Amino acid sequence: MRLRNKNTGEVWDIPKMRHPTCQEDDISFFAMQGGDGKLFSYHSVAELNEEWEDYAPDKPLIEDEAKRSVFKAWAEILGRDLEKADFKYDAERNSFNCYIADSTIEFANGEGINCVDREIYTFRALCGEEEE
Secondary structure, X not given: OEEEEOOOOOXXXXXXXXXXXXXXXXXXXXXXXXXXXXXXXXXXXXXXXXXXXXXXXXXXXEOOHHHHHHHHHHHHHOOOOXXXXXXXXXXXXXXXXXXXXXXXXXXXXXXOEOOOOOOEEEHXXXXXXXXX
């Protein structure tokens, strides 16, 4: 399960083996983000709902499944933290450049790639998120 903080926009994962709990009039849940864990506590369900909402990922910008699969393989081979990597799109070459790895991937055509020329995107925006 994933939750989005309405105030910060951050997305947190609820580990499968942890569940919201009630402790001495508080509602608490443990969540993870980027390897860091945190316990969140609230005095009521209404207070929790003011700050959190269910998270449903948007459709990936690389809609073409074959291109997305190749992009994912390339990005993973780079050996970088994909949560921190940015990818710049070049519409003329149908390519993505990852500056921190000094590497570029180029596709034969731009079909199924819904990106704007010279814009910078995150891995999650380009590839979406796997359903758990």
